[in-house]
Every structure is written in structure tokens, then in C-alpha cells.
Amino acid sequence: MDTPVATEPRTRRRSPLRRACGVFVAAGLAAAVMTAGAWSGAKASPEARTRPVAAVPAADEAPGYAVEDFAYPGADRILAEQGITLERGDGHIVLADCASEGELLEVRSTDSADTFCFRVTGNSGWLTLKIPSVYAVKGNDYTTQVDMTTADEQRTYDIDKNLWTGVGEADDDQGREFQLMEIRTSK
Numbered sequence: 001m002d003t004p005v006a007t008e009p010r011t012r013r014r015s016p017l018r019r020a021c022g023v024f025v026a027a028g029l030a031a032a033v034m035t036a037g038a039w040s041g042a043k044a045s046p047e048a049r050t051r052p053v054a055a056v057p058a059a060d061e062a063p064g065y066a067v068e069d070f071a072y073p074g075a076d077r078i079l080a081e082q083g084i085t086l087e088r089g090d091g092h093i094v095l096a097d098c099a100s101e102g103e104l105l106e107v108r109s110t111d112s113a114d115t116f117c118f119r120v121t122g123n124s125g126w127l128t129l130k131i132p133s134v135y136a137v138k139g140n141d142y143t144t145q146v147d148m149t150t151a152d153e154q155r156t157y158d159i160d161k162n163l164w165t166g167v168g169e170a171d172d173d174q175g176r177e178f179q180l181m182e183i184r185t186s187k
Contacts, residue, residue: 090126092120092124100117107137107138107180129181134168134178143187144158144161144184157171
């Protein structure tokens, strides 16, 4: 006599498409329930219950994106107070008080009795600026280059570390005034 063989019940598999449809249907039902709750209200007038509630887009609630434009902060105030234009930089070369401690780059101009000092941080930095009639730059422990321009010429100077370097008018055989345009540093 044949003995019956026990077999496992056959499970029915759903196709991925059917599973996805089920998820969408469940999400739609949840949204409908939430919307119905927003439309109804025990204390609302009959007219208010028939009007939909205004939805606020999520983008209106989120903070905006921060976009770095590398503009020098407080540049207008510095121009008004010191007569120099600080345009853009990576934040690693900043205007500093010459009386402050630490290694500073120093810039001298015939247009000003003041010396302009800059603090350098990080492994490298750059700053675009406009200081007219620059004739000397004192370096620090960084390798420093400055770009200068006159009406018809542009020059790049390598600045000696921890020493004064004659630039612009001091280095020009015609004695022309040069404007400091950019400072670049690296360790």
C-alpha cells in the first residue's frame, strides 16, 4: 500500500509589481485619511469644512542654501575707514591689527602713513584686494607672492620670508606707482 507523503503547503509569491502597488495603495489611503481629517472639524463652519486647507510647501519651511561667494566680510567699512579695498579671499589671509602678536605680512604704501598687516592661517591662502602705491612688503614664514599692476603692466613678486622686499615703485626703473592686486601664500 502506498503511504501518503506529507508535502509542505505551497506558498504564494507576489510579484514585485504587486508588492509595489500594495505600498502605493497603502500610502494613498493614509494620505486620504489625513486629508479628510484636515477637511473636517467639529468647530468649523459648514463652509469651512468644504474648503480644502491650504498646504504649505516644505521648501518654504526649510532654511535656504548657503552659497559661498568668497566676498570679504565688512569690506565697505574697511574701505571707508582705511582706504583699501578687500574684495575676495578664501579666509586664510585676513586684515589684522599691526600691534597684534604673531607672524604678520606687512604692506607699505606711499598713499598711506599706515602699514597694512595681514594674518595668514592654514596651509595656503589667497586674497584679492586693491591697495594703491605699494612699494614694500614684509614676508612671514609663508612662501608669499603678490601680484601688482600699473596702467600698462602686471608684475608678480616673490616676497622674502621675514624680510622687507621692494616691490612696485621701489623696484621699477621708471618709478611708476603699482597697485597691489592679490596676495597668495603657502607653507
